[in-house]
Amino acid sequence: xxxxxxxxxxxxxxxxxxxxxxxxxxxxxxxxxxxxxxxxxxxxxxxxxxxxxxxxxxxxxxxxxxxxxxxxxxxxxxxxxxxxxxxxxxxxxxxxxxxxxxxxxxxxxxxxxxxxxxxxxxxxxxxxxxxxxxxxxxxxxxxxxxxxxxxxxxxxxxxxxxxxxxxxxxxxxxxxxxxxxxxxxxxxxxxxxxxxxxxxxxxxxx
Numbered sequence: 001x002x003x004x005x006x007x008x009x010x011x012x013x014x015x016x017x018x019x020x021x022x023x024x025x026x027x028x029x030x031x032x033x034x035x036x037x038x039x040x041x042x043x044x045x046x047x048x049x050x051x052x053x054x055x056x057x058x059x060x061x062x063x064x065x066x067x068x069x070x071x072x073x074x075x076x077x078x079x080x081x082x083x084x085x086x087x088x089x090x091x092x093x094x095x096x097x098x099x100x101x102x103x104x105x106x107x108x109x110x111x112x113x114x115x116x117x118x119x120x121x122x123x124x125x126x127x128x129x130x131x132x133x134x135x136x137x138x139x140x141x142x143x144x145x146x147x148x149x150x151x152x153x154x155x156x157x158x159x160x161x162x163x164x165x166x167x168x169x170x171x172x173x174x175x176x177x178x179x180x181x182x183x184x185x186x187x188x189x190x191x192x193x194x195x196x197x198x199x200x201x202x203x204x205x206x
Contacts, residue, residue, distance in 0.1 A: 025091030087120030
């Protein structure tokens with residue numbers, strides 16, 4: 001029996017617009033971000049979800065809240081779906097980080113990973129916690145359809161773990177955009193995830 005999971009990145013925030021390291025620090029949804037939520041809700045409103053999950057960040061909760069309310073679902077919130085913790089630079093603008101430690105951006109340009117920040121969470125740790133949590137949800141909801149809201153790096157880390165890809169591979173295809181929809185199916189008998197839809201923004205093209 002398979003569990004289908006709609007894994008959605010949060011909508012646009014002021015932190016995204018200002019090019020910040022928006023990890024555990026939350027930022028307000030922009031007016032455009034609110035429009036994205038409306039379009040996402042309209043896209044998914046006819047899909048019957050059995051349960052809804054989100055990170056504890058308000059930007060993720062707000063992204064799926066209208067859809068959850070429409071279907072009478074209570075959103076289960078967890079830190080396991082939160083964004084990477086960017087350590088001492090969490091919430092900072094990239095331009096300010098570059099003034100102090102330009103090697104962080106240089107490393108990202110070279111390997112497509114944010115690494116080397118004091119006290120930050122590693123990409124591997126993010127991938128593992130996301131995988132373990134989502135797998136547990138899938139096992140506990142066999143045959144059901146799940147709505148889940150998370151974050152750019154966190155979702156990408158999970159997807160790449162499922163696909164056995166390095167972060168440097170297929171950069172543009174995997175880099176999660178605001179309100180991007182990913183669909184993964186978990187086969188309980190095979191204990192295996194399959195990516196059905198990746199980083200899809202068709203609801204924003206209307």
